Amino acid sequence: MKAFAYRRTADVRSALTLLAEDDGARYLAGGTNLVDLMKDGVEAPMRLVDVRSLPLDGVRETSDGGLVIGATTTNSDAAAHPEVRRRYPALSQAVLAGASGQLRNTATVGGNLLQRTRCAYFADPSQPCNKRDPGSGCPAITGEHHNHAILGWSRHCVATGPSDMAVALAAFDAVVQYETLDGAGEIPLSDFYLAVGDSPEMETALPAGALITAVTLPASAASPRSRYRKVRERASYAFANVSVAADLDIADGSVRGARIALGGVASRPWRAQVAEEVLQGAPAAADRFRAAADAELSAAEPLRDNRYKVTLARNLIVAVLTELAEGARR
Ligand SMILES: Cc1cc2nc3c(=O)[nH]c(=O)nc-3n(C[C@H](O)[C@H](O)[C@H](O)COP(=O)(O)OP(=O)(O)OC[C@H]3O[C@@H](n4cnc5c(N)ncnc54)[C@H](O)[C@@H]3O)c2cc1C
Ligand code: SF4
Numbered sequence: 001m002k003a004f005a006y007r008r009t010a011d012v013r014s015a016l017t018l019l020a021e022d023d024g025a026r027y028l029a030g031g032t033n034l035v036d037l038m039k040d041g042v043e044a045p046m047r048l049v050d051v052r053s054l055p056l057d058g059v060r061e062t063s064d065g066g067l068v069i070g071a072t073t074t075n076s077d078a079a080a081h082p083e084v085r086r087r088y089p090a091l092s093q094a095v096l097a098g099a100s101g102q103l104r105n106t107a108t109v110g111g112n113l114l115q116r117t118r119c120a121y122f123a124d125p126s127q128p129c130n131k132r133d134p135g136s137g138c139p140a141i142t143g144e145h146h147n148h149a150i151l152g153w154s155r156h157c158v159a160t161g162p163s164d165m166a167v168a169l170a171a172f173d174a175v176v177q178y179e180t181l182d183g184a185g186e187i188p189l190s191d192f193y194l195a196v197g198d199s200p201e202m203e204t205a206l207p208a209g210a211l212i213t214a215v216t217l218p219a220s221a222a223s224p225r226s227r228y229r230k231v232r233e234r235a236s237y238a239f240a241n242v243s244v245a246a247d248l249d250i251a252d253g254s255v256r257g258a259r260i261a262l263g264g265v266a267s268r269p270w271r272a273q274v275a276e277e278v279l280q281g282a283p284a285a286a287d288r289f290r291a292a293a294d295a296e297l298s299a300a301e302p303l304r305d306n307r308y309k310v311t312l313a314r315n316l317i318v319a320v321l322t323e324l325a326e327g328a329r330r
Pocket of ligand 2: 117120121122129130132137139141157158159
């Protein structure tokens with residue numbers, strides 16, 4: 001690992017200033033992703049600005065009945081918070097489906113949103129990778145890609161986004177709050193992650209040097225029945241092959257509204273808007289759930305070795321929607 005300077009501050013403005021002073025600086029939260037990348041030689045920041053002492057942790061209610069989750073709240077605390085579990089259970093389930101207990105005790109909400117892809121070529125500086133070294137190529141397209149994207153990829157990068165939390169946040173229309181030296185701003189999660197396009201190294205719409213301060217969840221999205229299901233290659237400590245965060249609003253046997261987001265299938269959380277539209281006003285029945293999943297996945301472009309994800313995503317969407325409908329009938 002290359003030598004680096006370490007600074008810690010309890011003041012947001014000082015953190016922003018410390019970062020701006022050094023082009024090669026990075027914020028350090030739990031360090032569970034950044035430090036690994038430094039050890040692998042993927043990242044070599046000259047300075048780390050530790051954000052864990054900033055007054056940005058905890059969960060509180062907004063005036064309209066939504067929730068604000070501070071950026072330095074640990075994944076464990078976010079998942080365990082009674083109001084997160086009661087109003088946005090799919091978010092709690094998504095966070096608990098990620099990593100391990102020890103990692104969740106250290107990892108933070110801000111760091112989780114900005115963790116990098118788990119594509120093995122990205123993590124290996126001896127390999128070309130457009131995301132790490134723009135213009136060098138994407139060996140995953142013809143190489144090892146069984147857990148790569150089936151939706152929204154480009155010929156420049158086929159990696160998937162790793163965050164489980166972000167998938168649930170996408171389903172709930174969460175908003176990312178940030179601070180810069182020029183003031184505060186916010187970005188809906190739906191616009192936070194950029195499409196891959198020609199520039200896979202550009203991952204988010206966050207302005208340079210911005211510090212994530214919180215994530216807000218709107219009151220209108222709260223639902224005690226929402227669900228997160230994740231299929232992975234081990235029972236824990238593994239990233240998603242496919243995951244689904246979903247909620248159904250059902251009245252008199254018909255769907256009044258649906259929220260569905262997919263993980264493990266694209267570079268960013270994939271809001272299944274086509275499926276949501278198919279379900280709007282439809283009977284809450286298995287054939288409609290299958291039709292919605294098929295409509296969404298008709299856009300899938302699987303690679304040589306990840307066709308299984310199309311079937312997996314279809315089955316998982318149908319299973320989660322069926323569970324939600326059965327729960328609504330009880
Ligand atoms: C073995 C293993 C398995 C894992 N499995 C899963 C999984 O299944 N699902 C899942 O979702 N995650 C998984 N994770 C990822 C883990 O949850 C992330 O490493 C973690 O959430 C990152 O949080 P952190 O606070 O440690 O971030 P850090 O490593 O400290 O930072 C990550 C990035 O975010 C930036 N950053 C951090 N905080 C801020 C802020 N407030 N504002 C601006 N930038 C910031 C840093 O500069 C850095 O670029 C796994 C990790 C490991 C090591
Ligand atoms: S899929 Fe993306 S991250 Fe992986 S090698 Fe290709 S460009 Fe790099």
